[in-house]
Amino acid sequence: MQSFTSTVEQQLGAPLPNPALQLLIALKNLYPGSQHVAIVESLCPQFPVLKYLDFAGIPYTPLDAETHNAYVHDQESNSVVPxxxxxxxxxxxxxxxxxxFEASWRRDRESLRFVDFVFDGKDDGMGRKLLSAVYEWANSLREEMWVFENGGWSKHKDLFRAVQKSTWDDIVLDENFREGLRRDTKTFFSSKEIYQSLGVTWKRGLLLLGPPGNGKTESIKALLHEFDYAALYVKSINTSMGPEFGVRAVFEHARKHAPCILVLEDLDSMITDKVRSFFLNEIDGLAQNEGILTIATTNHPELIDDAILNRPSRFDVKYDFALPTAELRNEFATKWLRKVYALDTGIVFQKSIEELASAIADKTNAWSFAFLKELFVSFLLRIAHDKSLGKDTILPADEILLDQVEKLALQIIKIKEGKGKVGEDDADQGTGHVVRRFRMAQRVTEAHPLNL
Structure with missing residues (x-):
């Protein structure tokens, strides 16, 4: 009897109009009295049969003589797997x-996968039942979030855990601004009947805009935590078949999992002129986008096509995450000063929290929240560094903190926007970009509250 390996070599070693058909015919010739339930799909793991068997506790045995593997890096386990x-x-x-029986190959820019379930039975019911169980399991979230990257959808536990840690208590925003964002989200999901009664598609778009580091991403995470709907996060729409395929795959998946929240970060760089028309067709819902709340972010709204930016029913409401006012900077500094005290590291300030927060707010005009955070991280690292060298701190903690303000201020590039210029009145007309960010410091702080 001809082996499966030789069959694959024979069928895929020559040009064929339909390799999947030829494989299925060959396998039916090999096993003429058996049932065959076959699928053909993109190589993106939409049908993870092995993961399902592991989940269900069903042991399986690879037939080594007939199995040929390539090794890839698995992000979830951070290991190399076959x-x-x-x-x-x-x-x-x-x-x-x-x-x-499984085989994979490339056709043009597309990777394809053929799987045939072969078994004895009076009909193919058992095979179809197994396929249904795998698909149902693959499309269910278990403390996970959907993420679109590398041309396909996958489920991420780490991002889900990060969302679960997010609360509004950690985010400094104007109260009316924050409540408006929460209200828009809550009202959308509770208003399906209203949309239907008006004959309007039950979909909505929110656009969060403004300079980087002012709470757009953190606000989305807080919304996803507060409202327990399926969350779909798009990192990039680029695929081996082009971004047009990515746009279609994103919205097809969102429609399948509605009601859901679809997150598109950095919309200005994601939707280029090449894919704009595809994006508009999908978001307008030539196929009904019922139950999809799309939340997009952009640091550069001026780069977004007007057909996307200013057309109702695409992004209905825009939230401007502008640079924080003196009042918000004061509130942010107060929160972080209290965190410093809570660390119980022996740091003693001569001034009260209120006095220090006010001084910081006065000296940080045109700073983003992200840069304010780096102020406190760099302050703590400076003290930790001095202690690691066995040095006694010469300056009082107050002076060290305010000295850090002066040093970090040199790293901000103030950019004029329009005719205005950032002034002492806190007009939201400037932006600050960090020239050098304390990425290492942020990772250290988030991993552990600094053993000083």
Missing amino acids: RSITGVMAFTYEGVQLRV
Whole structure:
């Protein structure tokens, strides 16, 4: 009997109009009395049969002589794992013995995968039941979030955990601004009947705009935590088949999982002129986008096409995350000063929290929240560094903190926007970009509250 390996070599070694059809015919010739339930899909893992078997506690045995692997890096486990190019495995499902034959190949820019479930039975019902179970499991979230990257959708636990840690208590925003954002989200999901009664598609778009570092991403995480709907996060729409395919795949998945929140970060760089028309067709819902709340962010709204930016029913409401006013900077500094005291590191300020927060707010005009955070991180690292060298701190903690303000201020590039210029009145007309960011400091702080 001809082996599966030789069959694959024969069928894929020559030009064929339909390799999947030829493989299925060949396998039916190899196993003429058996049932065959076959699928053909993109190589993106939409049908993770092995992960399902692991989840269900069903043991399986790869037939090594017929299995050929390539090795890839698995982000979830941070390890190198085998991925079958062609292979055969055997297992028992609900008392029925199955053999699964798999082959993958490339066609133009597309990677394809063929899987055939072969078993004995009076009909193909058992195979279809297994496929349904795998698809249902693959499309269910278990403390995970959907993420679109590298041309396909995958489920991420780490991002889900980060969202679960996010609360509005950690975010400094104007109260009316914050409540408006929460109200828009809550009202959308509770108003399906109103949309239907008006004959309007139940969909909505929110656009969060403004200079970087002022709370757009953190606000989205807080919204996702507060409202327990499926969350779909798009990192990039680029795929091996082009960004147009990515746009279609994003919205098809969102429609499948509605009601849901679809997050598109950095919309200005994501939707280029090349894909604008595809994006407009999808967001306008030639296929009904029922139950999809799209939340997009941009640091540069001036780069977004007017057809996207200013057309109702695409992004209905815009929230401007401008640079914080003196009042908000004071509130942010107060929160962080209290965090410093809570660390119980022996740091003693001569001034009260209120006095220090006011002084910081006065000296940080045109600073973003992200840069204010780096002020406190760099302050703590400076003290930790001095202590690690066995040095006694010469300056009082107050002076060290305010000295850090002066040093970091040199790293801000103030950019005029329009005719205005940032002045002492806190007009939201400037922006600050960090020339050098304390990425290492942020990672240290988030991993552990500094053992000083």
